[in-house]
Amino acid sequence: MAQDMLFICILCRASHTEEVQASLSEGQSLFDRLQAGLETSDEKHHIRLQPVRCMGACDRACTAAFIAPNKLTFMLSQLSPIDSVPDLLEFSCQYIATSDGKVPYKDRPATIKQKIHAVLPPLPSQS
Structure with missing residues (x-):
């Protein structure tokens, strides 16, 4: 069975300073x-968290x-490593619950609404 994934760039260094290790x-x-x-979370068996070394949005x-x-692909940027976590976890549940990734805008957590960099359509099915 295919699995929903959440990619996180682990090399990202924000331009502002937050209290992180x-x-x-x-x-x-x-x-x-x-x-x-x-x-x-109960959702740990449904979404796979995947580290990536670069997503090309360093700025x-x-x-x-x-x-x-x-499903739609949601790319997010300028995320806080501290403040965005609860909203990302909430959106993970919403994203998993959809068959096409279309979480209604009004239902999305604030971080998702504010930090969308791009929304990409699903790849076309090969017939």
């Missing part, structure tokens, strides 16, 4: 906090992408 990039901190949140760090077969 000095030895970690902000992207790695975001990944670690999401991983801890998913471990205590808009921290970046993430929700992706799954036959």
Whole structure:
């Protein structure tokens, strides 16, 4: 069965300073906090958190992408490694619950509404 995925760029370094562990990039901190949140969530068996080394949006760090077969892809940027975690976890549940990734705008958490970098259509089905 195909699985919904949440990609997080672990190399991202935000231009502003937040209180995160000095030895970690902000992207790695975001990944670690999401991983801890998913471990205590019922959704941990449904979304796969995947670290990536670069998503090509270095000037808009921290970046993430929700992706799954036959669903919209949501690319997010300028995420806080601390403040965005609850909203990303909430959106993970919403994204998983849809068959096409179309979470109604009015239902999306604030971080998702504010930090969308791009929404990409699903790949066309090969017939």
